[in-house]
Amino acid sequence: MQCNANDIVVLDFETTGLSPLQGDRAIEIGAVRIAGGEVVDRFQSLMNPGFKVSGFISNYTGISNAMLQQAPPCAEVMADFADFIGDSNLLAHNASFDKRFLDAELGHIKRRYAGEFSCSLLLSRRLYPAAPNHQLATLLKYANIAADGDFHRALYDSEMTAKLWLALLQTISERSGLSPVPFALVKKLAKVPKKSVPEFLAQW
DSSP, rough: OBBBBBBBEEEEEEEEOOGGGGTTOOEEEEEEEETTTTTEEEEEEEOOOOOOOOOHHHOOOOOOOHHHHSSSSSSHHHHHHHHHTTTTOETTHHHHHHHHHHHHHHHHHTOOOOOOEEHHHHHHHHHHSSSSSOHHHHHHHTTTTOOOOTTTTTHHHHHHHHHHHHHHHHHHHHHHHHHBBHHHHHHHTTSSSSGGGGHHHHHH
């Protein structure tokens, strides 16, 4: 397992709803692999959940039922994605959401992953407390990161989250003098009270 925060798999799901416990399923997975602070690989696939998605979800994501009818089943895609993950640590924006679906979809096929999750949303709240909000699109604008694609498609969102992540790591490096940034640092920083962030980075 990689111990640096700039060696990580960034992932994003589009789903039929908010909770796998309510029967919701993934309909698209997108991911990028960062190695040494550079995107070196990508993974993207629609997946057929076995039932029709609502008009709201189709409008929100741009993913139609006709598109999903042609897509491979969730089990096939998730088996390939489990291989893609390997033993890498994982990242998502609002990671608790994506982790729930990753755990549920891999659970259906009896697969697991070895890496740990980090969350760019939690980290951004500590490093960019003055941002208007901590939605992905807002944070990209706040950090002066160009974004001109379609949000709510999984690969694009994961690519944009990767850019935000690298900007967050650069901020940590500037404040702490550490390069590369240890993964253990970002895991702990995501739980530090906002007012304690400067002291935490100075003492690390």
